[in-house]
Amino acid sequence: MLQLAELDELHLDAYESSKLYKERTKRWHDKHIQRCEFKEGELVLLFNFRLKLFPGKLKSRWSVPFHVTKVFPYGFVEIWSEGSGTFKVNGQSLKHYRAGIPVQGNQVYKLSLPSSY
Structure with a gap:
C-alpha cells in the first residue's frame, strides 16, 4: 500500500x-x-502555404502585393488583387508590403582580373 x-x-x-x-x-x-494591425488601403503580402509541395528552395513564399479592403474583428482581413479578386484571410498569414527605395541613376563598376593571373 x-x-x-x-x-x-x-x-x-x-x-x-x-x-x-x-x-x-x-x-x-x-x-x-508580434501583433500586426492592418488598415484599409494598405498593401500586404500573403504567405503561400502550398509552395513547399513544389521544388525550388529559393522561390519566395510571399505572393504579390494585395490591397486591404476591409478589416474584421478577431484578425480576419479582406484583401483584393486584380488576378484573384476579393477574399478573406487570417491576418497572421499577412505582412506589410514595403516598397524599396528607387535607385537614383545607374552606376557602372569595372572589374579586373586579380594580379596573380
Missing part, C-alpha cells in the same frame, strides 16, 4: 511539473508574438 501511495504522489508531482512547464512555455510564446 505504501508503494501505491508513493506512486500516486510521484504521478501528481509529474502532473504539476508538466502543468508549470506548459504555463511558462505559453507565457514565453505569447510574449514573442
